Structure formats: C-alpha cells, structure tokens
Amino acid sequence: MSAIASDAEFTLRATKGRAPNVFRRGEWVPMREYDENEPVDFAIVGTGCGGSVLAARLAEAGFSVVAFDAGAFYRPLEDFASDEAEQEKLYWLDERISGGNDPLEFGSNNSGKCVGGTTVHFQMVALRFRPEWFKSRTALGYGHDWPVDWREMWRYYAIAENDMKIAGPVRYPWGPKRGRYPYREHELSASALVLARGAEAMGVKWTTTPTASLSAPRGEAHPCVNRGFCKIGCATNAKQSMLVTYVPRALAAGAEIRDLAMVGRIETGPDGRATGVHYHRDGKWRFQKAKNVVASGYSIETPRLLLNSASEKHPDGLANSSGLVGKALMAHTNNAVWGIMNEEIRWYKGPPSLAVCEHWNYVDEGKDFDGGYSFMSQGPLPTDFATTLVENEGPFGADLRNWMAHYNHMAGLKIVGETMPNDDNRVELSDEKDRLGLPIPKVTFSLSDNDKRLAAHAEDFMSRMLEAAGGSNLFHTASTAHLMGGCRMGDDPATSVVDASGRSWDIDNLFVCDGSLFPTAGGVNPSMTIVANSLRIADRIIAMGKRGELSQSAAADGKRGA
Amino acid sequence: MQAMAGGLAVAAGVGLLAAGGKPPSRASKLAAGGAALLAASVVADSAMEHYRGNYKKPAMHVAPIAAAITLATAVATLVSARGARVKTAIFGGAVTTGLFGLGFHVKNILERPGGLSFNNLFYRAPFGAPGALLLAGLAGIGAVDAQAADTCGTVRLRHGSGRLLGALTAFGLFGLTAEIGLLHFRGAFHNKLMYLPVSALPLNAVSIAYAVARPGCRHERQAAGWLAGTMGLAVAGTGLHAYGVSRNMGGFSNWTQNLFQGPPVAAPPSLAGIAMIGLAALDLVTPGSEPE
Numbered sequence: 070m071s072a073i074a075s076d077a078e079f080t081l082r083a084t085k086g087r088a089p090n091v092f093r094r095g096e097w098v099p100m101r102e103y104d105e106n107e108p109v110d111f112a113i114v115g116t117g118c119g120g121s122v123l124a125a126r127l128a129e130a131g132f133s134v135v136a137f138d139a140g141a142f143y144r145p146l147e148d149f150a151s152d153e154a155e156q157e158k159l160y161w162l163d164e165r166i167s168g169g170n171d172p173l174e175f176g177s178n179n180s181g182k183c184v185g186g187t188t189v190h191f192q193m194v195a196l197r198f199r200p201e202w203f204k205s206r207t208a209l210g211y212g213h214d215w216p217v218d219w220r221e222m223w224r225y226y227a228i229a230e231n232d233m234k235i236a237g238p239v240r241y242p243w244g245p246k247r248g249r250y251p252y253r254e255h256e257l258s259a260s261a262l263v264l265a266r267g268a269e270a271m272g273v274k275w276t277t278t279p280t281a282s283l284s285a286p287r288g289e290a291h292p293c294v295n296r297g298f299c300k301i302g303c304a305t306n307a308k309q310s311m312l313v314t315y316v317p318r319a320l321a322a323g324a325e326i327r328d329l330a331m332v333g334r335i336e337t338g339p340d341g342r343a344t345g346v347h348y349h350r351d352g353k354w355r356f357q358k359a360k361n362v363v364a365s366g367y368s369i370e371t372p373r374l375l376l377n378s379a380s381e382k383h384p385d386g387l388a389n390s391s392g393l394v395g396k397a398l399m400a401h402t403n404n405a406v407w408g409i410m411n412e413e414i415r416w417y418k419g420p421p422s423l424a425v426c427e428h429w430n431y432v433d434e435g436k437d438f439d440g441g442y443s444f445m446s447q448g449p450l451p452t453d454f455a456t457t458l459v460e461n462e463g464p465f466g467a468d469l470r471n472w473m474a475h476y477n478h479m480a481g482l483k484i485v486g487e488t489m490p491n492d493d494n495r496v497e498l499s500d501e502k503d504r505l506g507l508p509i510p511k512v513t514f515s516l517s518d519n520d521k522r523l524a525a526h527a528e529d530f531m532s533r534m535l536e537a538a539g540g541s542n543l544f545h546t547a548s549t550a551h552l553m554g555g556c557r558m559g560d561d562p563a564t565s566v567v568d569a570s571g572r573s574w575d576i577d578n579l580f581v582c583d584g585s586l587f588p589t590a591g592g593v594n595p596s597m598t599i600v601a602n603s604l605r606i607a608d609r610i611i612a613m614g615k616r617g618e619l620s621q622s623a624a625a626d627g628k629r630g631a
Numbered sequence: 632m633q634a635m636a637g638g639l640a641v642a643a644g645v646g647l648l649a650a651g652g653k654p655p656s657r658a659s660k661l662a663a664g665g666a667a668l669l670a671a672s673v674v675a676d677s678a679m680e681h682y683r684g685n686y687k688k689p690a691m692h693v694a695p696i697a698a699a700i701t702l703a704t705a706v707a708t709l710v711s712a713r714g715a716r717v718k719t720a721i722f723g724g725a726v727t728t729g730l731f732g733l734g735f736h737v738k739n740i741l742e743r744p745g746g747l748s749f750n751n752l753f754y755r756a757p758f759g760a761p762g763a764l765l766l767a768g769l770a771g772i773g774a775v776d777a778q779a780a781d782t783c784g785t786v787r788l789r790h791g792s793g794r795l796l797g798a799l800t801a802f803g804l805f806g807l808t809a810e811i812g813l814l815h816f817r818g819a820f821h822n823k824l825m826y827l828p829v830s831a832l833p834l835n836a837v838s839i840a841y842a843v844a845r846p847g848c849r850h851e852r853q854a855a856g857w858l859a860g861t862m863g864l865a866v867a868g869t870g871l872h873a874y875g876v877s878r879n880m881g882g883f884s885n886w887t888q889n890l891f892q893g894p895p896v897a898a899p900p901s902l903a904g905i906a907m908i909g910l911a912a913l914d915l916v917t918p919g920s921e922p923e
Contacts (some may be wrong), residue, residue: 238749238750239749251819252819252821253749253753253816253817253819254749254750254753255817256748256750256753256754257743257745257754262743262744265744265745266744268744269744275744277750283818284817284818284819285817285819285821286821286875286878287821287877291879291880292878292879292881292892292893294879305880307880378761540865
C-alpha cells in the first residue's frame, strides 16, 4: 500500500471549472471549460513538452484550446513520495509489445503518463543540439536534414531555457556562443566531481550540466535542496517540469486540461479533414469537436493514434501517405561504466547528472562511427541501481548484497548516444487490444552496427576516464533512454510525415508536435529540443492564423489578419 | 555546550577589559561598535557555516573563537578606553586570523577541479568571509587609535586617524560589493532588489573616500547620508534575507535546514558595521567635532 494517499489516478481533478494549483497544498486555480459540441480551435493530445507548450502559447495567443492527457493531474507537494516503487505511478506502463534485436523497455527511461508528461520524471538535463545536427545529412553525411535552420532553433532554445529557468554554467565550453542561462549552475556533487577529475586527467573539457532545477527561488516554486529524488518526481517544485511551468501557464491563459482522458481516435470527415477526437474519460467514450487536432503523445502514442484513426479516406492511417508514420523510431543508447571510488560519493544526493562532457558530440576526428554522444555523471537511486546491476551483471542474493554494499562509494558515467534513423525501427498496431479496446502498439527496435560502434567507443573512453578519476572494479552496463522520431518532419511530402510547422502533408488541420518529429536523434537528452521546437511550431501556427491559413475560422479573435 | 562556553568567555573578556577606565570618545565608540557588529556577524556566520562543514579541519574552530574574542574586545573598547595595548594586540590577532582564513579559503577554492571557476567561487569556502574578520580587527585597531587621537586632540592626529578609518571603510565597501556581487549573481539577481547593494555600496565607498581625503570640504554631510543609506540596507537586507529563507521548502518551520540553505541572515548586518566605521572616520575629520 502506498503511504501517500492520492486519488489522482482515479478521480478527475481538472473538472468543474478548476484544476489543481500545483504550488499550494489543496488549492485550485480556475479553469475555463469548453463545450464538447462546440468545435474548439485546437484539441491537443498530450501535455508533455510538445502539448503543454503548444497549449500555453496558443491559448496565450487567444485560441480556444483543450489539451488531453491519459494520466493524472498530480500535486507534487502532496502526491510525490520519496519512494521508488510508489513513484512508478508516473510511468507509462500500459502494455506495449516490444520486439526487434534490441527490444526497448518502456517506462522510467522514456515514457510518462501524467499531466506534464515525461518531464515530471525526466532527469532535467537541459542540453542543446549541436548546430550541425540540424543538417546531419548535408553537413555530416548521415541521417536526415531537419527542415529548420539551427539559428532559428537557437533563438527558441533561449526562450525555452528562460521559460524553465535553466540553471547552467556561466560559460558553455562547446559550440557557438550562447546567451547566459537564466539561473546559475548548481553546486557540483561528489559524483559530478568524479567526471570533472576524469575529464581533466584525460585532457577533455567538462562543465556543469545545464539543469532544469531551480538554483534560486522562482515565484512560488522553491529552490532545489538537493533532495535527490528528481528522477521519480520532485516534491518541492524545484524541478521545472511542464507540470509546474507550461501547464499552469496554459490554464491561466484559458486552456482547458482534461486529465485521465485517453484519446483513442481522431475523427475525420467526408472531406478527409479532422473533425475532433474520441476520448475515454470518466468511464465512457466521448467526442470533442475541434477545428484543428494536434497529436502530442510522443514517439509511440502519436503514431499509434494516427494509425488507429484510419478511415475510408485514409486507409493506412492519418498523415500516412508517405508510409512513414511510426517509422524511423530512435532511442538513445545509454551505455555506462561504473566503478568503486575510495572516497564516499553518496551519489543519491542532488540532481543526478550535474557534470557533463560533450567532447564526442563536437569532435569528429578519431571516430569510427557517425553521430555523437554526451555523457554525464550519475546518481541512481538504490532500486534503480540494483535493477541495473541485476539486469546486466546478474548478481543475486549475497552477491547482490555485496555489490550494493559499495553503493555509497560508487560513481558512474553514462552516455546519451545517438542512434541512426532506420525505417525498420518502427511502431505498428498489433492485433491485440488493451482494456479500452484500442490496439496495443507493437514496437520493433534494433541497434545498427554504427550504433554499436558508437557505444563501444564510448565505453572504452569512459572506462579510461573513470579509471583516471580513481575508479576501480569497473563494470559496464547497457540500456536505452528517450524516444525520438516516428513522425518525421521534413521539406518533402514523400520523405516526411509533416512539414516544418508540424502540419500534416495530407490533412491541413492535423498537426504533430512532440519528440516524434525528430528526423535525427542527436547525442543529447531531447527535452529542450522538443520544447524549443514546440515554441517554434506555436509561433508558426499563430502566424498562420494571422494570415488566415488555419482551418475554417480557427483563428483567435482579432488575431487573424484581414 | 560550545556556544555556552563561548558566551561565558565573551562575557568574562568584556568584564575584564571594560572594568574601570574612562569612557572613550565618540569616534572610538563608533569604530568599536562597527568592529563589534562585524565580529558578531562573523561569529554567527562562521559558526554556522563551519558547523555545516562538520568542522572537518580543526582549524575551522579558530574562526568563530577568534571572532568571539574580537567581539568581546570590541564591546570592551566601546565602553572603556582602558587597556589600549592589549586591545590592539587582540585586534591584531583578528587581522592575522582573517588573513590566514583568507589563505585557507582560497586554497579550498583552488584545490577542486575547475580551480578558479564560478562553481568553486559560488560554492566553496567564500573568499570574502574571512575578510570580515580582517575588517573587524582593523576597525578595532582604528578605534583604539581614534581614542588616542581624540585624547591628544590635535587636528593632524585626528585627521590621520580619520583617513585611516575612512580608507578602511572604502576598502571594506568595495570588498563587500565584490562578495555581494558574486553571491547575488549566483542567485541570478532573481529579485531586482538584489541589485541595490551592488550599485549603492561602491558609490558610498567613493563618497567616504572623498570626504576623508579632503577634510573640511563639506563633503562630510553627503558621505554621512550615504552611510545612513548603507545602515538602511543592512536592516532591509536582513529582512529580505529572512524572506529568502522563508521561500525555501518548509520556510521557517524547517529553520534547521533552511537557515543554512540561505540566503545568510547574518550577512547584511555587517553592512551596518562598516557604516559605523565610516561614521567614526567622518567624526574625526569633521571640523568642530573635537571632544571637549
């Protein structure tokens, strides 16, 4: 039984004109509500770094917005326990069939199910893409080009970082000059110092990780106190997840959030255009009319939704004339090297990844692979670490206990390694149905030879580094994290699902806005790029509205040009 | 236990050094008051911060003890002109401790990976903190010196003493600007009021330096106004820091953690200490302020 009595998973909280005030215990904020039979300007499916950002920006521009989330609307101050098992409630653990040579494991490392999405349990690493990655094919010879210039993305990164008050180093040692992070860097933990020491011994640069956790107060959110449970949900609101940033903004601007609302199907009319969404809430299926629909469910659920919305006009699923919906799914390789240090580390303290090395993202010489990787210092909580040990090394019983006895002296380095976009890695619909009668997604994922060479390179480099920092009894583990791709954006309808505005090539009032748009994965955690890209898409949609290019009358009052 | 022993030692010291003797001059009192405030700030701050550092090195005990002795001596100087030599020697000890502390703190900053990096400047031993003890010691010496100058009564001696105290004030204000600037930058100036001390203190420093450099030029009133402003900042700053503490998770109901989490409530009062030293300097250089 859970020690935390939370009814969030069973009881609607965003309803009756109010939604939880995430900053105050037991308090509410007013929420505007929209009629299901009155088409709203935008029905957004998902409230993570795609959906909530878009909901906030579009509502602020005067559009009527309803954003749906399959998960609960949590109150971090009350609902989040310092307990790994309890906090699994934040993960998307609905059944998924996972196959391929390297089947993906879903949940903690890549899928969230709650208002705020995966950011509620993300590790807060707030990195930018290397500029060349936006033109991977042209500039670096692999993957696909993004339909967007890096300078434009750079501008939106700055806005995203300010919106989330990222705490970053005064000077970032790689890539083109960037403006100052809005908040200052956090104090380095002992585990971060291991990376720093190793990097200095190896002669490569390192820096404090730009982190989405407050290093100073912000409004009603408390500054970080190094509690260390970041990855399973921050109970102090220091973590700048979507739940405490864009979601409150969206509500304040007049958007409606519907929690515990699973969207199963996008309805299309006789003309093939989207007319609204079918969603399951409060025990029954409902329908919300909408002038525009945005899929923001991330790399598994967005393709699943589009594929499951097939109709007479769209027999292969929506937006799928290219046949690419669900294709080129990417993950990040998460290979790691661990070791025992002489000194006490206590790596559970503070944000887990406070030091980062992006050397192999920015240096191309000396690589036998395409793509790049960054790596960070680590701070897994006990169960998480024990699971990693058992899955990779297989110790059990007394053996496992002996390993875990070193827990307070362990340190580790783990990569976020780019994988290649490969159309064989994909999301499809299986014949099996879930409890709502929706087809369970079937995910196929295999690492390419290039991906494996990258991981091997990283493990070799990090081993030498950890040894140089004083680590002994090293061992390696492998896993994956994050999801990217599945609904690639591009400049050509034949090779992409949506255009640079996230608008489907096939259906002009259907958009995609989340991590599934990524043409390539990059060697950094994807959240800031998703947020920045969503801000960019929001601006484009608002501009379309002003030019009268949006569906019917889906333009905000006074916002549309004559 | 430690705090009680410290308190007893301080009380005994005050009694010993203040017993009998005539009351000191106004300038001496002001400078001694400044030294006392600075020392008090160091007692609170170093005791707390070194406690947070688990008194990992035995030398970390020295700072709060030396500051407590300095505080006692400064209070004694405030009430009695007796024992000038002993007092000067004790204040000299505070200066030496401050200098050594500075060395330790710089070493602490440099020995971490990153060396002279912002992360180490923000979070390692603060380079400015031992400077406050240094200032307290120098202000104490200045208080004894001011008493001697006032006793002798010649304009030359009084001006000399005033200039020294004025220079000390300006030096202290610039030093504090640097430290406050660094730490408020660490806090990303998230509250616009955090800009106030870093913009006002340097102007105050210039004004006091100017006033003592050219005694009798009627800049004293201006400088006195600035010093009053700095006093005001000390009061407001203490309140704002307390507000800052309240913004941490749990606020003051979780004071055992949040007082450490900061911002340091004990820091802003040191501004008032410096302002008092400045007022002592002005007293010495202002024509017509000679004691009867």
